[in-house]
Amino acid sequence: MQQQLEQQQQRRQHQLPAAAAGEGGPAGAEPPPKPKQQFKFCRMCGGALELVLPDGNWRHVCTQCQYVDYQNPRMVVGTIVQHEGRILLCRRGIEPQRGLWTVPAGYLECGESSAAGAARETLEEAGAQVHIDAPYVMFDIPQISQIYLLFRARLAPPFTFAAREPESLEAALFRPEDIPWDSLAFSSVSIALKHYVQDLERGSFSVHQGVIQKQPGSGPNEPGSFQLVDHVQLDTPAPAPSR
Amino acid sequence: MQQQLEQQQQRRQHQLPAAAAGEGGPAGAEPPPKPKQQFKFCRMCGGALELVLPDGNWRHVCTQCQYVDYQNPRMVVGTIVQHEGRILLCRRGIEPQRGLWTVPAGYLECGESSAAGAARETLEEAGAQVHIDAPYVMFDIPQISQIYLLFRARLAPPFTFAAREPESLEAALFRPEDIPWDSLAFSSVSIALKHYVQDLERGSFSVHQGVIQKQPGSGPNEPGSFQLVDHVQLDTPAPAPSR
Incomplete structure (x- = not known):
């Protein structure tokens, strides 16, 4: 394939x-508006x-x-890193959303696997070596033609991290109850972390897949500005780490 | 984000x-060969x-x-469609691998979700309306900068299918024991279907994620021509459909 x-x-x-002409939709369907x-x-x-x-x-x-x-959607890969029951976040050093918190993530590069890309971004943005455990959330954001794949991960030896300028101002481990929900940079991260904390509380991780519909220009914490639709939650027997 | x-x-x-100059690898690492x-x-x-x-x-x-x-990896989306315990395959009508069998799959388009893209490809190649159940395999193939996401799916009303020329010569439902393993077009499909049949036999579907390493130019059924590495298998309580 x-x-x-x-x-x-x-x-x-x-x-x-030539055979492709006229394909692509049901007969009589309106053509998409010219971009x-x-x-x-x-x-x-x-x-x-x-x-x-x-x-x-x-x-x-x-x-x-x-x-x-051809234009095709791009894949963004990143990590939700856990260490002794706490979660690694970075405070953004560059616009947009400078000063707000997020998980390490960025575009997948040609020639690398998604897990390798997620680990690379974590090193670049949070100065942390990690062990990748498993895929955790996969969210489509069709409005901006992106797919987010965030992995569950753990700090690896030497268990250190440090903000990397200019991308990050701070890197810190947060207990689930201390996550700065009102200062998160992006709605995709907010949705992912809410599921992560729920899974931590019930003691078992699922895999979450779905579509994020977002009002253009809205902030991550504006009520009604985004929603997760077509959410598929696959429960797995994988136990969550103890807190 | x-x-x-x-x-x-x-x-x-x-x-x-300017700050990006010199980043991207450990100090002293060899630069990648110029492509x-x-x-x-x-x-x-x-x-x-x-x-x-x-x-x-x-x-x-x-x-x-x-x-x-910038060049970024592309995502290929498709379906493993089940109907009454049998699996929908298409025989390719175009090169490469004309005449060999595969699952419906193709590039994700901008502005569509991965599940919508998988359903679209299934309609375009196999003439089948499907209900998408859940993500099933996600394989990176870094050598060609592609990510494969195949969903488990079921035929939806009116439960019909038909080969669509010129892409497909035939479309047919195969019992697991009748899958034409020696006539499959691509190693990614072969690996995915082997897991699918194993999951069917034990009565429960996992989610499979990993990296396909493939000898360039090798066929899907050549021993040693490809392998699935870093395989993460997440067991889920989701029961497989009865055969």
């Missing part, structure tokens, strides 16, 4: 099959890009060589 | 912070791109406007 898709993507990047053109020039030949609708989705296509500049 | 990262990515796409330059021209201004190593990773950066053309 991976070879297929890689080659298919490569093929589609250079030539849109703002994000890119102007072809990466391959430098020709002018235009937005066309070859397969039910708007694509940036080169008017010269027909290269299709 | 999503806002932060979106804006951070946008910022980084236009200007590489083949994939893209030539800047999408924003049409200027010449060059490969530079600003943050421990090779990036395509515009020599004119400093735009950074």
Whole structure:
């Protein structure tokens, strides 16, 4: 499948099959509204890009060589790190949301696994070596074309951490009852931590998957500004660490 | 976090912070080997791109406007569809691996959730409406910078399916003992289906996460051509459907 898709993507990047025209939705469905053109020039030949609708989705296509500049969602990976019943958070050193708290997380890079990426971000933002235990939450945020995958993790030897400037101003371990709910930077983190604390309290971790719908521009703690929908909670016998 | 990262990515796409220089790896670590330059021209201004190593990773950066053309891994979503104890597979109608069998799957599109993308691919490739139950396997394939997320699913009313040309030559339901193991198109599918059948046999589904390491160019059924490493198997009390 991976070879297929890689080659298919490569093929589609250079030539849109005629058979694809008209596909992509039920017959008679309205085409999606034309978005703002994000890119102007072809990466391959430098020709002018235009937005066309070859397969039910708007694509940036080169008017010269027909290269299709596909956009795909990006994956954000991070950790919820536990140490002696407390949770590692970082206070953001850069905008947006400078001064507010979050978990270590960032974009997955090409060539790395999601767990390796989560560990790398934790080292980069919190100066902490961690052991990754298991995937914990996977949240789609389709409005911004991102997928969040946060792993449960534990501090690894030498069990130290330190804020890394400029990304972080502080790094600290919080007891669940001391989490700064009113000073969290992002709603995805707020939802993830609420589930984590609930799972800690009942003594067993689930895996949580779902879709975050968020009002654009809203803060993480505004009532009604976001909700988790299509939430799938898979209970597992994995015991939570003792507090 | 999503806002932060979106804006951070946008910022980084236009200007590489000086503070990032020299980051990205332990002190004294060897820089990664310079890859083949994939893209030539800047999408924003049409200027010449060059490969530079600003943050421990090779990036395509515009020599004119400093735009950074980031590459990130892509997510492939699909389904393992069950109906009356049998599993829905499609026989590929296009290269590579034309004529071999696989599960419905494809790239996640911007603006859609992973479950919606998996259902869309199933309709496009197998003509089947499905109900998505839960995430089942999540495999990283870092060698090709892809993440596979396959959901457990069931045929939904009207419980029909049909091969969709040109992508599929056939679509069929297989009893676990009749799965064409020697005619599967991709190793990721082979690994996923083996776990699925094992879970069916013991009567309970796990969630499987791990990393597929694959010899480039090897077929899905060549012994030793691929392996699943760092496999995390989260047992869940969810009962498997009866056969």
